[in-house]
Amino acid sequence: MAAPTQSASALFLREPELRRGMELLYFGNSHITRAIDRGLAKQGLGRAHHRALYFIARKPDLTVSELLALLNITKQSLGRVLNELLERDLVETRPGERDRRQRLLRLTEPGAAMEALLFEALRERLSAAYSRAGQEAVTGFWKVLEGLIPEDEMPRVEALRR
Numbered sequence: 001m002a003a004p005t006q007s008a009s010a011l012f013l014r015e016p017e018l019r020r021g022m023e024l025l026y027f028g029n030s031h032i033t034r035a036i037d038r039g040l041a042k043q044g045l046g047r048a049h050h051r052a053l054y055f056i057a058r059k060p061d062l063t064v065s066e067l068l069a070l071l072n073i074t075k076q077s078l079g080r081v082l083n084e085l086l087e088r089d090l091v092e093t094r095p096g097e098r099d100r101r102q103r104l105l106r107l108t109e110p111g112a113a114m115e116a117l118l119f120e121a122l123r124e125r126l127s128a129a130y131s132r133a134g135q136e137a138v139t140g141f142w143k144v145l146e147g148l149i150p151e152d153e154m155p156r157v158e159a160l161r162r
Contacts, residue, residue: 021144028129035121043088043114048073048081053107053115056091058160061104063096069156090114 008017036050048071055070056062062070068078082105085091090111096102107115130138149157 032122032125035125036118039114039118039121045084048077049085050118052078052081052085053090053111053118055160056105056107057112057115057119060106064093064103064105067105085111 033047037047040046040050051071052067055067059066064078064082068075071078082091086093088110089108092106092108093103094106096104133141146154146157
C-alpha cells in the first residue's frame with residue numbers, strides 16, 4: 001500500500017516544497033519508464049525508440065520534421081532511431097501528398113502492436129495513480145506539467161490532442 005500523500009504546504013513556493021515536487025517528478029518518471037524499459041530491452045530498443053513509436057502512434061502521418069521537433073533531438077539521433085525502426089518493420093514511410101520530399105511516418109501492424117504493449121505498462125501505472133488521486137488532483141497535475149512547458153511549445157503539445 002502506498003504511503004499517505006502529504007498535503008502541500010500553504011507556502012508551496014518555498015524551497016522544501018519545490019524540492020519535494022522535484023523529487024516526486026524524478027522518482028515517478030523513473031518508475032514509469034522502468035515499466036517500459038523491460039519490454040524495450042527484450043527487443044534491443046531504448047527509450048528514444050519508444051518515444052518515436054509513441055508519437056507516431058498518436059499522430060499517424062507525422063512528418064519527420066514534426067517528430068524531430070517533438071522529440072527535440074538531433075537529426076543524426078533521429079536518423080539512427082528511425083532507421084532501426086524501419087529495418088525492424090515497426091515504422092513505414094511514404095512521401096507527402098503535396099510535397100513528395102516529405103516523409104510521412106506511420107506504424108506498421110507489428111509497430112502498432114509493440115507500441116500498444118508498451119503503452120499498456122504505462123496505462124496500468126497511470127490509471128492506478130490517477131484513480132488514487134481523483135479527478136481534481138489529476139487536473140491540477142496536468143496544470144503543473146503544462147506550466148513546465150514553454151508557452152511557444154504548447155501548440156505542438158495541444159496538436160496531439162486533435
